[in-house]
Amino acid sequence: MKLNYSAGRQRRSSSGQRRSKSYALSEVQTGHLRLKLSFEGIYKATGKFSPANKIGEGGFGTVYKAQLENGLTVAVKRAKVDKYDPSLSAEFKNEILTLSKIEHLNLVRFYGYVEHEAELIIVVEYISNGTLREHLDGKCGNGLEIAERLDIAIDIAHAITYLHTYTDPPIIHRDIKASNILLTDKLRAKVADFGFARLGVEDPEASHISTQIKGTAGYLDPEYLKTYQLTEKSDVYSFGVLLVEIITGRHPIESKRSLDERVTTRWALKRLKDGEAVVAMDPRLESSVGSIQAVEKVLKLARQCLAPSRQSRPSMRKCAEVLWEIRKEEREISSLSNAAASSFHSANLIETHQTKSLQNLFGIEGSDSLMFVSL
Numbered sequence: 001m002k003l004n005y006s007a008g009r010q011r012r013s014s015s016g017q018r019r020s021k022s023y024a025l026s027e028v029q030t031g032h033l034r035l036k037l038s039f040e041g042i043y044k045a046t047g048k049f050s051p052a053n054k055i056g057e058g059g060f061g062t063v064y065k066a067q068l069e070n071g072l073t074v075a076v077k078r079a080k081v082d083k084y085d086p087s088l089s090a091e092f093k094n095e096i097l098t099l100s101k102i103e104h105l106n107l108v109r110f111y112g113y114v115e116h117e118a119e120l121i122i123v124v125e126y127i128s129n130g131t132l133r134e135h136l137d138g139k140c141g142n143g144l145e146i147a148e149r150l151d152i153a154i155d156i157a158h159a160i161t162y163l164h165t166y167t168d169p170p171i172i173h174r175d176i177k178a179s180n181i182l183l184t185d186k187l188r189a190k191v192a193d194f195g196f197a198r199l200g201v202e203d204p205e206a207s208h209i210s211t212q213i214k215g216t217a218g219y220l221d222p223e224y225l226k227t228y229q230l231t232e233k234s235d236v237y238s239f240g241v242l243l244v245e246i247i248t249g250r251h252p253i254e255s256k257r258s259l260d261e262r263v264t265t266r267w268a269l270k271r272l273k274d275g276e277a278v279v280a281m282d283p284r285l286e287s288s289v290g291s292i293q294a295v296e297k298v299l300k301l302a303r304q305c306l307a308p309s310r311q312s313r314p315s316m317r318k319c320a321e322v323l324w325e326i327r328k329e330e331r332e333i334s335s336l337s338n339a340a341a342s343s344f345h346s347a348n349l350i351e352t353h354q355t356k357s358l359q360n361l362f363g364i365e366g367s368d369s370l371m372f373v374s375l
């Protein structure tokens with residue numbers, strides 16, 4: 001695929017007042033789909049930012065679904081007014097160029113952005129099947145099985161590994177969490193908002209800490225909080241929190257629960273330590289030998305990711321490998337138990353068939369009328 005950039009174009013409206021700049025890929029995806037972003041085009045495509053097209057609201061601002069003139073459906077993220085600091089735009093432009101070059105099956109594609117007056121609008125790939133958090137909450141989909149959850153965890157691990165190895169210095173996501181994981185109709189996971197925390201958008205929301213530290217409460221690496229030093233291992237820590245979330249179905253912080261259950265990672269890892277990982281398993285998961293074993297192994301991996309010192313945490317690549325093994329074992333166990341169940345079923349069928357043949361032979365109607373007569 002060839003990428004062309006139309007960077008830093010400045011335009012003036014007829015009034016001479018409006019100023020918009022856009023960095024957009026002029027060719028995206030295969031099939032030579034042309035994508036030119038302008039504030040006017042986005043304004044039109046979102047129905048003037050109509051509430052009917054609103055699909056979500058986050059710390060960054062409001063998210064809209066929009067269909068561009070070339071037919072491409074996109075998600076448009078409009079920063080809250082006054083949050084964007086244009087003085088940071090040099091750093092921002094560099095970052096945007098890096099982000100827009102990244103293509104990976106498990107990363108939400110970044111198409112471009114438009115600066116308009118004091119506004120910043122980001123245009124990304126639209127993903128249709130809700131967030132992982134919505135699926136875990138039962139607000140979307142039919143509940144995720146253990147195999148699906150393992151596949152999702154592997155997808156996420158691959159995506160973050162890619163970010164960490166794509167450039168030197170690495171791209172650190174900084175905001176790995178279940179609401180930033182979007183699911184496709186086939187339940188493939190796509191990681192959203194990578195690198196956004198570096199884009200110079202200040203966020204005064206309570207759940208986010210602005211100034212130097214970016215991220216979401218409950219997912220933040222304690223070592224980063226202490227030292228202000230950000231490394232790939234901060235993402236590994238957040239991934240550990242996410243693994244616990246995937247297994248327990250609970251939110252990282254459950255403020256309505258009793259004190260010992262309020263911080264989900266602490267509660268789940270205590271259950272693991274006490275040899276009762278099964279207690280931490282999401283009650284919506286089907287309990288089987290395979291699922292219980294997978295839950296225990298994923299929690300063990302999460303424990304490593306959540307190690308207080310970052311040197312003790314595994315790399316994302318290692319996490320992906322461990323999860324791959326866990327999924328392989330889970331598949332083997334479940335296919336063995338399926339085979340056992342079906343051979344039990346066919347043994348029953350043979351028995352039933354033999355009984356029926358005997359019944360026919362002796363001219364007996366049904367089992368109810370079977371009588372044992374001693375000769």
Ligand SMILES: Nc1ncnc2c1ncn2[C@@H]1O[C@H](COP(=O)(O)OP(=O)(O)OP(=O)(O)O)[C@@H](O)[C@H]1O
Pocket residue numbers: 055056057058059060061062063075077108124125126127128130131175179180182192193216
């Ligand atoms: N690319 C997308 N495709 C489809 N829906 C999206 C997309 N991006 C975001 N959304 C929807 O919009 C909601 C808000 O997203 P947004 O990223 O602004 O906030 P968040 O991830 O919930 O929180 P934060 O601001 O902390 O990242 C998401 O929960 C999701 O439902």
Ligand SMILES: [Mg+2]
Pocket residue numbers: 058179180192193
């Ligand atoms: Mg998000």
